[in-house]
Amino acid sequence: MPGKIRKRSPLKAPERPYIALGLEGSANKLGAGIIKHSPDGSTEVLSNVRHTYITPPGEGFLPRDTAQHHRAWALTVINDALKTAEISLHDIDCICFTKGPGMGAPLTSVALVARTLSLLYNKPLVGVNHCVGHIEMGRQITGAKNPVVLYVSGGNTQVIAYSQQCYRIFGETLDIAVGNCLDRFARVINLSNDPSPGYNIEQEAKKGKRLLTLPYATKGMDVSLSGILTSVEAYTQDKRFRPDGPRNEADTDIITPQDLCFSLQETVFAMLVEITERAMAHIGSKEVLIVGGVGCNERLQEMMGVMATERGGQVFATDERFCIDNGIMIAQAGLLSYRMGFETPLAKSQCTQRFRTDQVHVAWRA
Amino acid sequence: MTLYPVLYHSNMSEFNTPTQRIIAAATLISQGAEAKVYKAELHPPAISGSTSDEGYESEPVLIKHRFNKQYRHPTLDASLTKSRVAGEARAINKCLRAGVNVPGVRMVDLQEGVLGIQWIDGQSIRFLLGGGAEGEEEVEEVDDDGFEEDATESNEDSLKEYNITQDDTMQLIGKEIAKMHKADIIHGDLTTSNMMLRRPSASDQVPELVLIDFGLSYTSSLVEDKAVDLYVLERAFASTHPASESLFGTVMKAYEKEAGKEWKTIGRRLDDVRLRGRKRSMIG
Ligand SMILES: Nc1ncnc2c1ncn2[C@@H]1O[C@H](COP(=O)(O)OP(=O)(O)O)[C@@H](O)[C@H]1O
Ligand SMILES: [Mg+2]
Numbered sequence: 001m002p003g004k005i006r007k008r009s010p011l012k013a014p015e016r017p018y019i020a021l022g023l024e025g026s027a028n029k030l031g032a033g034i035i036k037h038s039p040d041g042s043t044e045v046l047s048n049v050r051h052t053y054i055t056p057p058g059e060g061f062l063p064r065d066t067a068q069h070h071r072a073w074a075l076t077v078i079n080d081a082l083k084t085a086e087i088s089l090h091d092i093d094c095i096c097f098t099k100g101p102g103m104g105a106p107l108t109s110v111a112l113v114a115r116t117l118s119l120l121y122n123k124p125l126v127g128v129n130h131c132v133g134h135i136e137m138g139r140q141i142t143g144a145k146n147p148v149v150l151y152v153s154g155g156n157t158q159v160i161a162y163s164q165q166c167y168r169i170f171g172e173t174l175d176i177a178v179g180n181c182l183d184r185f186a187r188v189i190n191l192s193n194d195p196s197p198g199y200n201i202e203q204e205a206k207k208g209k210r211l212l213t214l215p216y217a218t219k220g221m222d223v224s225l226s227g228i229l230t231s232v233e234a235y236t237q238d239k240r241f242r243p244d245g246p247r248n249e250a251d252t253d254i255i256t257p258q259d260l261c262f263s264l265q266e267t268v269f270a271m272l273v274e275i276t277e278r279a280m281a282h283i284g285s286k287e288v289l290i291v292g293g294v295g296c297n298e299r300l301q302e303m304m305g306v307m308a309t310e311r312g313g314q315v316f317a318t319d320e321r322f323c324i325d326n327g328i329m330i331a332q333a334g335l336l337s338y339r340m341g342f343e344t345p346l347a348k349s350q351c352t353q354r355f356r357t358d359q360v361h362v363a364w365r366a
Numbered sequence: 367m368t369l370y371p372v373l374y375h376s377n378m379s380e381f382n383t384p385t386q387r388i389i390a391a392a393t394l395i396s397q398g399a400e401a402k403v404y405k406a407e408l409h410p411p412a413i414s415g416s417t418s419d420e421g422y423e424s425e426p427v428l429i430k431h432r433f434n435k436q437y438r439h440p441t442l443d444a445s446l447t448k449s450r451v452a453g454e455a456r457a458i459n460k461c462l463r464a465g466v467n468v469p470g471v472r473m474v475d476l477q478e479g480v481l482g483i484q485w486i487d488g489q490s491i492r493f494l495l496g497g498g499a500e501g502e503e504e505v506e507e508v509d510d511d512g513f514e515e516d517a518t519e520s521n522e523d524s525l526k527e528y529n530i531t532q533d534d535t536m537q538l539i540g541k542e543i544a545k546m547h548k549a550d551i552i553h554g555d556l557t558t559s560n561m562m563l564r565r566p567s568a569s570d571q572v573p574e575l576v577l578i579d580f581g582l583s584y585t586s587s588l589v590e591d592k593a594v595d596l597y598v599l600e601r602a603f604a605s606t607h608p609a610s611e612s613l614f615g616t617v618m619k620a621y622e623k624e625a626g627k628e629w630k631t632i633g634r635r636l637d638d639v640r641l642r643g644r645k646r647s648m649i650g
Contacts, residue, residue: 161605168605211439216446220555220582220598270438274400281399282492282559283606306437311397 007366022331025110026102028053032081033328046085048328067105096334099127100355107351126334127344131357134291137329142316153292154179171221208262286313296323336364385475404429432479447479450581457580464549492558497606528573538575540620554582556599593635
């Protein structure tokens with residue numbers, strides 16, 4: 001049996017405190033965060049500010065409008081972050097920004113801010129992979145050492161595990177992301193986008209009683225979600241569907257929006273927990289870390305916790321401050337690579353909409 | 367046709383059913399991806415009228431118990447468990463008829479979610495190739511002294527025990543999967559955890575490659591389904607055994623040879639599937 005292998009981390013303790021600014025804007029959240037790594041090995045969040053672009057019920061966010069939102073709020077959000085951290089831009093070591101993946105226009109608008117600050121204050125740039133940002137922040141906050149990671153957000157659904165300086169993708173969605181699936185359904189039943197459609201689905205699901213049959217589609221460590229979205233939408237055309245609750249007391253064989261939210265969550269989350277468990281069994285890991293916006297769903301956390309307990313393991317998750325896209329995670333991952341000597345030259349600071357998690361060289365881990 | 371006892375019962379109280387008694391007496395081997403697996407002794411079915419087992423050797427079996435998953439809704443859990451146990455038994459029998467190396471079914475209990483299959487004396491390919499992050503522990507920022515250099519597992523020794531080279535092992539894998547696909551069986555979860563080498567009975571014999579874990583399998587003659595099956599395995603190799611890149615190539619060569627003229631369309635489709643995988647939107 002491969003025994004406990006102890007590996008030395010290539011990351012040396014810093015000889016002085018290092019401070020990084022992180023800027024994120026790959027989707028509809030604009031975030032700025034400031035992090036500090038100290039010689040004693042400690043990490044401190046000095047500030048973590050976010051502003052979300054919220055659209056009216058039934059509407060998604062479009063790239064152009066989202067980029068416009070980020071441009072309008074960039075200075076306010078960054079100034080807020082600096083003020084809370086009680087530092088000036090002169091005090092920081094590097095400016096980290098999301099290089100991708102994400103929506104082109106919003107990504108580019110934030111990268112432009114990062115480049116401008118870099119030139120104005122003569123600070124190096126560090127381009128960060130958004131997914132790696134989520135993972136590194138999750139590891140930092142929870143203390144999980146070498147977990148299987150379930151990364152669930154509006155644009156991504158992946159089961160990831162670290163090996164040999166790479167976050168390898170073991171399983172993923174074969175079509176749409178889980179957050180996308182939930183958000184689109186929220187729009188179908190006209191739920192509010194404030195604070196987020198996913199949050200409102202979770203609240204509605206708590207009132208649901210009836211589990212309706214939806215296609216359960218796991219393929220090895222992959223999942224397919226588009227069929228479920230189609231089926232759950234189809235129930236809103238069913239004769240028994242009552243968008244406003246039962247018509248009278250005798251009206252019992254009915255389907256409510258709450259039932260649909262409940263069924264959608266129960267089915268989709270069961271699939272996610274199952275593929276995570278497959279990955280755990282396959283690589284022999286007992287820790288799970290949930291990251292990404294859907295990761296703050298408490299029902300998902302609860303289900304994952306039960307599964308982990310059944311395997312004698314443990315689940316790690318964070319709350320909305322770190323789960324939902326934010327600037328601090330970009331600062332954290334960026335500073336880790338900066339301490340390994342990595343910088344992004346201005347000429348190579350363009351964004352990439354498609355930037356896979358497994359394309360990053362994770363130099364800071366053994 | 368394979369003959370095995372199908373157990374029915376209505377009493378669900380603890381240890382009251384034959385299946386529960388078998389599990390209670392069995393040794394837990396491991397907890398796999400969706401089941402607890404045990405090693406147990408099972409006597410062959412008594413022929414009606416006979417009262418003793420005399421003359422029958424007791425045979426070890428692997429008991430695969432898909433226990434209640436408390437994390438998911440009980441209705442969903444019950445229906446998934448039933449369909450997977452039944453599906454696995456069906457697929458195994460189909461494989462046997464097509465001459466694919468799989469462990470034979472010895473017992474089915476849909477109510478309890480239990481499948482009993484022939485015991486394979488051997489080890490999983492994942493183990494033999496030394497894949498996975500088992501027990502890795504990272505230590506940050508420590509002094510150099512007193513530190514053992516990362517002892518990378520050499521698994522050549524484990525394969526040597528089986529009288530086989532890594533290359534030949536890969537060929538066995540490719541051949542067995544091709545045989546399975548020719549019978550229009552899609553595995554659904556092809557990973558190196560789900561194939562085993564059977565220990566050769568004599569030192570001058572070569573081991574047999576056995577495919578296991580058919581819980582997600584189904585029947586299909588579609589080129590697409592076969593290509594996706596191979597794509598799943600390719601990714602499993604890349605993520606689990608990143609150091610050994612050429613391995614999957616050898617698997618595919620052997621697959622191609624066994625698949626014969628069908629390879630052309632499957633291979634071409636596999637290229638498509640790969641491309642789709644890379645193109646898949648990756649929006650944060
Ligand atoms: N027939 C068998 N004989 C011996 N060991 C087996 C047999 N089948 C499975 N195993 C062992 O049990 C593990 C889990 O079995 P598997 O069928 O893959 O269940 P799961 O669906 O839980 O992954 C395998 O990886 C293998 O090591
Ligand atoms: Mg298995």
